Structures are given as C-alpha cells and as structure tokens.
Amino acid sequence: EIVLTQSPGTLSLSPGERATLSCRASQSVSSSYLAWYQQKPGQAPRLLIYGASSRATGIPDRFSGSGSGTDFTLTISRLEPEDFAVYYCQQYGSSPVTFGQGTKVEIK
Amino acid sequence: QVQLVQSGAEVKKPGASVKVSCKASGYTFTSYYMHWVRQAPGQGLEWMGIINPSGGSTSYAQKLQGRVTMTRDTSTSTVYMELSSLRSEDTAVYYCARVWRDGYPKGAFDIWGQGTMVTVSS
Numbered sequence: 001e002i003v004l005t006q007s008p009g010t011l012s013l014s015p016g017e018r019a020t021l022s023c024r025a026s027q028s029v030s031s032s033y034l035a036w037y038q039q040k041p042g043q044a045p046r047l048l049i050y051g052a053s054s055r056a057t058g059i060p061d062r063f064s065g066s067g068s069g070t071d072f073t074l075t076i077s078r079l080e081p082e083d084f085a086v087y088y089c090q091q092y093g094s095s096p097v098t099f100g101q102g103t104k105v106e107i108k
Numbered sequence: 109q110v111q112l113v114q115s116g117a118e119v120k121k122p123g124a125s126v127k128v129s130c131k132a133s134g135y136t137f138t139s140y141y142m143h144w145v146r147q148a149p150g151q152g153l154e155w156m157g158i159i160n161p162s163g164g165s166t167s168y169a170q171k172l173q174g175r176v177t178m179t180r181d182t183s184t185s186t187v188y189m190e191l192s193s194l195r196s197e198d199t200a201v202y203y204c205a206r207v208w209r210d211g212y213p214k215g216a217f218d219i220w221g222q223g224t225m226v227t228v229s230s
Contacts, residue, residue, distance in 0.1 A: 035216035037153075044203055044223055045153065050216035056208075057218075088153055092214050096169050097143065097155040 002027055002091050006100035012108040019076040021103045023089035028069045033093030036065055036074045039102075040085045048087075049074060079105070110134035112204050112221035119227045125192040128224045130204030137185035138162040139210040143217060144178060144189045146200040156202075158213060159187055194228045201225050 003026040013019055023034070032052035037045035047056040049065035052072055062077040076083055084107050089100040115129040130142070144156040157168035159178040166178045172191070180187045187204060201223040208218035 033214060037217075044220035045205075045217070046220075047208070047216050047218050050208065050218075056216070090153075090216070092216060095167065097158075099153040099155065101152045 001096055002029065002094055002098050004089050004091060004098055004100035006087075006089060006103045008103060009101075010104045010106060012106050013079055014108045015079050015081055017079050019074075019079055019083070019105055021074040021076075021087055021089075021105075023067075023072040023074070023100050025070040025072070025091060029072075029091045030093035032068050033091055034065075034067070034072050035090045035092065036063075037088045037090065038083075038085045039088065045088065076105075081107075110206075110219055112206065112219055114202075114204060114221040114224045117225040117227070119229065120194050122195055122228055122230055124194050124228075125190060126194060126226050127188055127190040128202050128204075128226070130187045130189070130221050132161075132185045132187070132206070136210070138182060141207040141213045141215070142180075142187050143205045143207065144176075145203045145205055145217075147203070147223075148197070148200045151200075154200075156189070160213065161187060191226075194226075196228050199226065199228045 005024045007022045034052045036049040039045045053065045064075045066073050086102045086104045088102050113131045118126050138161050143158045159166045161180045177190045203223050204221040205217035206219040207215035209215040
C-alpha cells in the first residue's frame with residue numbers, strides 16, 4: 001500500500017498569500033496518478049487536480065499542481081477567502097487507492 | 109446535470125448491517141466506475157472499494173473484506189454499499205464517488221454524492 005504523507009498539517013496564512021502544500025509518497029506513484037481535493041466542513045470533497053498537474057473542470061487557475069514520482073505539490077497562488085479548507089492528496093494508480101491525512105489551510 | 113444522490117442518515121446498533129444507496133443521473137450509468145469512501149468524524153478519507161456498474165465486478169479494501177458488499181441495479185442507475193457486523197469504529201460519513209474517465213477503473217473522483225451519515229451506537 002502506498003502511504004501518502006502531507007505537510008504541513010496546518011498552514012496559517014492571510015488572504016492574498018501563496019500556499020504551498022506537500023504530498024510525499026512512500027513509493028513512486030505510477031503515471032502520476034495523483035489528485036488533490038478540497039473539502040469544506042459539512043461538504044463532500046471537490047476534485048481540484050488530477051494527473052498531478054491537470055486542473056479539473058471549473059477550477060480557477062490560481063490552483064496548480066506539480067511533481068512526479070514520490071514528491072508532489074499543490075500551490076494556491078493567491079488565497080481567496082473561499083480557499084480556506086482542508087486539502088487531501090490521493091493516489092489512484094495502485095490498489096488500494098490511498099489518501100493523505102490532509103492539510104488544513106486556515107486564516108491567520 | 110450529473111449528480112449522485114445518496115440515501116439518508118442511519119442509526120444502527122453494533123452487530124447490525126447497513127445498506128446505503130447512491131443514485132446516479134445525468135450520464136450513462138454503466139460507463140463510469142464508482143468508488144465508496146468513508147470519513148470518520150474529524151478524520152481523513154478512507155477508501156472502501158470500487159464497483160464496475162457495467163458488469164458488477166468489485167474490489168474491496170482488505171480491512172473490510174468479508175464485511176462489505178457493493179452491488180448495482182442498472183435499471184435504476186443505483187449502486188449500493190452494504191456493511192455488516194457494524195461496530196462503533198464504522199461511525200462515519202459514507203460517500204459514493206465517480207471516476208472521471210469513462211471506462212477506466214483508475215481515475216480521480218470527479219463527482220461525489222452528498223454523503224450519508226451512519227452512526228453505530230448501542
């Protein structure tokens with residue numbers, strides 16, 4: 001099973017600042033089958049990024065993903081008030097599908 | 109529009125079973141694999157398994173093998189997840205989620221149900 005470790009656990013930032021979230025895999029993620037999701041309280045997760053760097057439909061271009069192999073990054077270029085939430089990475093290239101433990105982006 | 113609508117909240121006693129439904133609309137039901145994911149209160153996301161709505165084949169998380177069963181009804185475009193021998197640790201929100209790419213089991217989850225809260229308590 002591929003274990004995904006996200007860091008930091010919590011990121012305290014102000015609107016307009018840049019957020020950089022990390023996801024490290026215990027072994028290489030095949031074909032960059034890595035996704036990022038945003039989840040707000042009481043809501044289902046929302047797909048942001050798939051294939052490590054492709055934005056899902058309707059996702060603003062302030063969200064970008066990068067990385068390959070075992071190291072992946074989600075960057076939010078300028079935080080908007082609606083971006084404060086929990087973010088999860090997920091690998092879907094190997095069974096079982098696994099998720100990171102999440103990074104909470106909170107208002108400083 | 110494309111959506112997944114799940115059944116309502118459930119309260120069950122330890123040892124009982126629960127069956128959660130997920131009704132798909134707005135797309136060709138049999139063309140997209142479906143996953144189930146759960147989330148315990150205040151915790152992260154846990155993958156439970158996958159079903160091919162076309163042929164009905166399934167694959168489950170090892171820790172749930174023997175307790176979870178995923179089925180589908182193509183006549184109503186609905187997938188089901190049944191979990192038996194419930195214990196308190198099964199208290200969670202249960203989500204169905206569609207793979208974004210038709211015909212492929214491997215893919216990110218682009219459409220999610222609203223979630224079903226299952227509470228296991230004596």
